[in-house]
Amino acid sequence: MLGKLIEEGRVDYVAMDVKAPLRRYPEVVRFKVDIDAVKQSIRLLRRGSVDHEFRTTVVPGLLDGDDLEEIARTLSGSKRYILQQFKPGRTLRPEYADVEPYTAAELEAFRDRVAPYFGDCRVRL
Numbered sequence: 001m002l003g004k005l006i007e008e009g010r011v012d013y014v015a016m017d018v019k020a021p022l023r024r025y026p027e028v029v030r031f032k033v034d035i036d037a038v039k040q041s042i043r044l045l046r047r048g049s050v051d052h053e054f055r056t057t058v059v060p061g062l063l064d065g066d067d068l069e070e071i072a073r074t075l076s077g078s079k080r081y082i083l084q085q086f087k088p089g090r091t092l093r094p095e096y097a098d099v100e101p102y103t104a105a106e107l108e109a110f111r112d113r114v115a116p117y118f119g120d121c122r123v124r125l
Helices: 001-007 022-030 037-045 065-075 104-115
Strands: 013-017 049-057 081-086 120-124
Touching: 001 037, 001 065, 013 037, 013 104, 022 037, 022 104, 037 049, 049 065, 065 081, 081 104, 104 120
Parallel strands: 013 049, 049 081, 081 120
Antiparallel strands: none
16 A cells, blocks of 8 residues: 555655554554565655654553664664654553553663664654
């Protein structure tokens, strides 16, 4: 689908959520995931025909610095990677409603750890 939309010129920017390291995807999203389709979308965006960013919402208890570095290695050389602050409250999984998010300082430390893999790496609070 993504390839078709890009080929037809229907998108000028894509923000792709990378939820977890590929090996942990089904565990983290709690759903059967076609990992090959995720890899194919990553490859398609990295070819550079449409501006894009990869991003990960950093959920304490689900993802840590090692997970983020593993994601970074998968996306290594990509133009842009955003670490997004998790916001508790109304969530799809009620057990995450009261999870305390990582602090801005912790997110910045994660950013510093993975930034060498990207042209641009930012924290989005």
